[in-house]
Amino acid sequence: MQATALVHQYLEQSAARYPAKTAVVHDDVRATYAQIEHQANELAWFLTDNRVSVGDRVILLSGNCIEYVIGYYAALKAGAVVVPFSTDIKPDSFTALYEELAPKAIITSFRFERLLKAARIDALQPELLIVKAPKANFGNQHAWDDVVTEGRPQGPSPALSPDALASIIYTSGSTGNPKGVMLTHGNITANTASICQYLALTADDIQMVVLPFFYVMGKSLLNTHMAVGGTVVLNNKFAFPAGVLNQMVAEQVTGFSGVPSTYAHLLHRSPLRKMRDQFETLRYCSQAGGHMSRQLKQELARTLPAHTDLIIMYGATEASARLTYLHPDDFDAKMTSIGKPIPGVTLRVLDSRGNVVAQGEKGELVASGANIMQGYWQAPGATRTVLDANGYHTGDMGYQDADGFFFVNGRKDNLVKVGGHRINPQEVEDAIDGTGLSVEAAVIGVPDPLLGNKLVGLVVAKETQASPTLLMQRLADKLPKYKLPAEIRFARTLPKKANSKVDRFKCAAIIAEKK
Amino acid sequence: MSDNKTLIKDFIVENFLFGNADGLEDGTSFLEEGIIDSTGVLELVGFLEEEFGISVEDEELVPENLDSLNNLEAYIKRKM
Structure with missing residues (x-):
């Protein structure tokens, strides 16, 4: 892998070195490095010709697929800032994020037309809307297949420094509004190079990707494997x-x-x-x-x-x-x-x-x-609370x-105060896993008139013969009394966020619902 | 539509589509249309095992068996 300063140069270098090698596999489609590179060039020219320039935001709303990969690199080649949206974003948050981003373009697929309608995309009037296999008609959209055809060997090369923003990735904290993490080309290439080094990735590596690219861990799988000339296999x-x-x-x-x-x-x-x-x-x-x-x-x-x-x-x-x-x-x-x-x-x-x-x-x-x-x-206050001279x-x-x-x-902000004790839910969850009776558990603090909070464990049981009582008995051997949940409830599954992490907010809602 | 398919469809409409069956065709992929996620698949499997008295093996958790009403109907028929 050669050192590079810009994220899309990874693709360009690998395409030059391994043009005929398979870069991305998705269902029946296998795309080579040359195909991805040439189609990304073509889309990048289309963006540039339609006045998308350095620093402009481009929203990428799509599940993992070949078009996602092409759209990502095309926007970067045009000098734009890629903003991947979660595929389970709700219309209200779409509108709110759209307004704070003031994007120049949206790249998406027909799967999200219902969402775009609900988010009143006609009123938002994006300058450029590119839709893969469109079924609805928003008036001014461009069909992906009209824009991306046989590809072009060269893309635009706007003047870009490693300090230029490459991506804004929204994080879904457990509380509060989503925050857009601003990453430069230099940030991402530094991390990519480091990951390739410690995992000793080479062009022989083939990665199974089940995590979404809009989530930073999923995206790092794409960045690193394109950097070494490897292959990503997308399975959604x-x-x-x-x-x-x-x-x-x-x-x-x-x-x-x-x-x-x-x-x-x-x-x-x-x-x-x-x-x-x-x-x-x-x-x-x-x-x-x-x-x-x-x-x-x-x-x-x-x-x-x-x-x-x-x-x-x-x-x-x-x-x-x-x-x-x-x-x-x-x-x-x-x-x-x-x-x-x-x-x-x-x-x-x-x-x-x-x-x-x-x-x-x-x-x-x-x-x-x-x-x-x-x-x-656009959140200097939130930035100051996490970034200072010491770092992040x-x-x-x-x-x-x-x-x-x-x-x-x-x-830091997840301790639950029960009576006079501050309890770390993670410790209790680990103890529940340690009983051997649980597949997954989430321990949530629930308001309680006597104790301030009480702990409720939402547990997916491993065996049908397990019972909350048996689990509590085993837990009593592992935890001091004050750390024992007040209640254990069995659930068939735990609610998950789109990045597969347990959604603690929804867990709390489930507990509140079934009092 | 077979009785089995109707039963399954009712379960999916009630539990994942909040009673609105619009857009759910017999060949619709639950995952591609965002109707069911991995949590939902386990709920669906639990339903199949209880309703039809079958045991869904781990290696049978593939889209070809479970990812549309048509696939489910054929799978249940094979299993019963």
């Missing part, structure tokens, strides 16, 4: 895990990435165990996107083939994706750790006054490096052990 049907596993075997995939619920799902309801001997090429499985319990990590490590590494990683949208990873050699000894900073990142544990705490003491994890965002779009304040509390490994204990 992880809801049917057996189909994904079959495709991993057929495509001889070398890497798989998921968030904790991805692996909970694979271990609970998929033929992963039965098929393990078929994953001959699978080098590694990586996990990020939040804390995964020790129980689940151990079970996963036991289930994967012996030649497949399990790589625990940690990051944030604000860090362009990645901050730390746990080297597989250290997995057995330090599996509850998030590992050590990736190349180019510095991580420190600071107290509330910004001083580095003593080794082993708890504080907030604060990161610095070339991958850290510029701030939140992750909001995660943790410590560093004597061997230099970092550990995360929970969120």
Whole structure:
């Protein structure tokens, strides 16, 4: 991989080097590097010819597909700032984000026409609306197939510095309005190069992508594999895990990435165990996107083939994706750790006054490096609360052990006050997982007239014979009384956000609903 | 429409479409149309197992079996 300063140069370099190599596989479509590059050039010219210029925002609203990849690189080649929207965005938030972004163009597909109508796109009047396979008529839209045809060998090359914004990625915090994380070309390329290095990615790597590209972890899979000239296999049907596993075997995939619920799902309801001997090429499985319990990590490590590494990683949208990873050699000894900073990142544990705490003491994890965002779009107040001279304040509390490994204990703002105690829900969730009776659990603080809050555990049970009473009995052996949930409720599933993370807000709503 | 298909359709309309069956054709992909996500698939599987007294094996969790009313009808027929 050559060093590069601009995100789309990764594609350009790989297309020059491996024009006939398969870059993206999606269902029956296999696109080569040359096809992606040429079609992205053509779309980039169309954007440029329609007055999209450096710094203009382009909304990308699409599931993972070849068009997503082409649209992403086309907007970057035109010098625009790509703003991926979550595919389950609601009309009200679409309108609100549209107004704060004032975009020049929207690239989407017919699947989102209902949403665009509900968001009153006719009143918003975007200058440029490009729709794949349009069914509705918004008056001024362009059909993707009219715009993107046989492609062009060269794209526009506007003057762009590595400090130019490349992307604004909205994060869905558990509370408050979504915030647009501003990432420059330099931020993303620094992180991409670092990830390629520590995962030792090469042109031989083939990644199964089940995470959405609008989510920063999914996007990093695209950036890194395009950088090394590898292949991404897009499968948007992880809801049917057996189909994904079959495709991993057929495509001889070398890497798989998921968030904790991805692996909970694979271990609970998929033929992963039965098929393990078929994953001959699978080098590694990586996990990020939040804390995964020790129980689940151990079970996963036991289930994967012996030649497949399990790589625990940690990051944030604000860090362009990645901050730390746990080297597989250290997995057995330090599996509850998030590992050590990736190349180019510095991580420190600071107290509330910004001083580095003593080794082993708890504080907030604060990161610095070339991958850290510029701030939140049009939100200087929110930016100041997380970015200062020390770097990016992750909001995660943790410590560093004597061997230099970092550990995360929970969120700064996620402690639940029950009676006189401040309780970390993550600890209780881990204990529930540790009973062996649960597939997944979310522990939520619910307002209580006596205690201020009480803990309610929403649990997906592993066996039909498990009962809330049995689970509470086992939990009582693991937790002091004040940390025991007041109530355990079984649910068939936990509500998830579009990036597959557990939606704690919806969990709380479910609990409130069924009092 | 077979009785089985009607039962399944009613379950999907009631649980995932809030009673509005617009746009749900027999060949519609639940995932592609955003009708069901991975959480929903597990609910659907639970329903199939209870309603039809079948056991859905892990390796049967593929779109060819479960990702449309037509696919589900054929799958249930094979299993019963």
